[in-house]
Amino acid sequence: MDLLRFATAGSVDDGKSTLIGRLLLDAKAIFEDQLEAVEATSHAKGYDYTDLALLTDGLRSEREQGITIDVAYRYFATPKRKFIIADTPGHVQYTRNMVTGASTANLGLVLVDARNGLTEQSRRHAVILSLLRVPHIVLAVNKMDLVDYDQEVFDRIERDFTSFATKLSVPDLEVIPISALQGDNVVTRSTNMPWYEGSSLMHHLEHVHVASDRDLIDTRFPVQYVVRPKSDDFHDYRGYAGRVAGGVLKPGDDVVVLPSGMPSRIAGIDSFDQEVTEAFPPMSVTVRLEDDVDVSRGDMICRPSNAPTPTQDIDAMVCWMTNEPLRPRQKLAIKHTTRTARAMISDVKYRLDVNTLHRDQDTRELGLNEIGRVTMRTTSPLLVDPYAKNRTTGSFILVDEATGVTVGAGMING
Structure with a gap:
């Protein structure tokens, strides 16, 4: 299964943490004791519903104020795909935390409150996602249950955001009406919005194509560590460990080590438990070269005809x-x-x-x-x-x- 990293974005109280809680709950990614603890806390606060935001807002100050402050990462999987969620803050004071969470995302999930429409912070986060070159953006119009699932409200917000997005670099945009609290169009299609003919949010997250977003042309391998085992069985072993940042590496490829400019050829590529026939982003591997060239942390292994200046x-x-x-x-x-x-x-x-x-x-x-x-x-x-x-x-x-x-x-x- 491939992996999708996505980050939530939007204004305060648009329901980002509640949406993630709903995704985790409906995807059966929550332990029973976690759910019981959240239900108990919700009832202690006098709520007549389960506050799903408590599944991600774990800091004491977050629970006291009812806002997200730090980036919370959650992991879950479905039969189709693995997911890493970054629940980022909506408050303008914590924009830097939002940048941190979105910097590695394949997809940005921007929430807006159907009652309020686009806000200044919604636009700010959309701009930041564009600057960060997040290739896929989903606008989730949340709290549709509070506007009686009105299609005109959704259409107006969709027009406003689409018009704003034309000024940005947004290669892929999807707009979905949802209710995170009630579960409408989150994992399953909602019967309350028969006018919406698109897919549910979970279906879109499972099927959005992200493999082509990686740079598989320009070979880039920043060296993180030189591997020299202290063992008699591997006394001649010299490898260069790191994460592939671009392109595809294969044994036999001609390469050059920068900044020295020394040429060599790949002798082999090792993962943590076996030798592999190729390496591509974002794999972490150890590369062995045929020649004993001087390579250290901070150097980069590239193709001779396609190297950065x-x-x-x-x-x-x-x-x-x-x-x-x-x-x-x-x-x-x-x-x-x-x-x-x-x-x-x-x-x-x-x-x-x-x-x-x-x-x-x-x-x-x-x-x-x-x-x-x-x-x-x-x-x-x-x-x-x-x-x-x-x-x-x-x-x-x-x-x-x-x-x-x-x-x-x-x-x-x-």
Whole structure:
């Protein structure tokens, strides 16, 4: 079975955590004692229903305030597919947490309250999903039961979002009317909305095609660790472990190690328990080369005729994640794939208004949760690709060297 990673997005109280709880419940992915604990807590609060949001909102502060603060990951599977869900916060204060959860997603699930329609935060999250190049987006119009399953309400929201999405880079968009609390169109088709002829949310998640989203052309293998076992049986073994970021690796392929430029050929590829005939994203493998070339963490194995160009000048969209603003001349550590360097901010080109998509070119800094275009120079060359081409080699994080805190996430422009 293949794997689908998807992240929820949307405004506060649109029902993201409740929807995930409903998916887990109806997919039989909850233990009986978990469900009993949630039912007991719901009754203790005086609810006449089971608060399914409690299945993901586990922090004490989340349960006290009734909002999601941190990203909660949940795992479940159906006979068709495995799933990893990132339940991300809807509050504007925690936009950075939403970016974290959506950065590895194959699909973004944007919820809106049918009573309120599109909100500023709904638009903000749609823009962020577009910037993160999440290839599939589902707009779930939730709480249809509170508007008497009115088709006109759904059609109006669908028109508004479709019109807004035309300004973004959204290759695949699906709009589904649901009620997370009642279960309408979540796992099974609802009889309360006979006017809706599409599939249920679960059916769409099981069948959306994600295999073609991976870059299988440009071979990229960042080396994470050099494997040299301390064993008499493997005293000649030398392998280079990492996760395939792009392309397909096979024994016998001609490769080059960057940044040294040393050529070699793949002798074999090992997984954790056996030798494999090929490796592709996102497999984690150990690659053996025919020649004893100098390879260390941070190097990248590529094809000789299709390799990234090392560069020290980075042009990127950056989401800033800390209270202290990002300013020109600021010095930070940059982590790109398995390589670490130091970087200095050259310029802040503009700040992007994620509600209107207006580029504010008068700003000279980025504040907390703001997104803008930034140029920087690194102390050593990085082996980068445009983010639109490869989400792994086209992204990086910025770290405050004094505190070790991640302060920014970047997407490299082409």
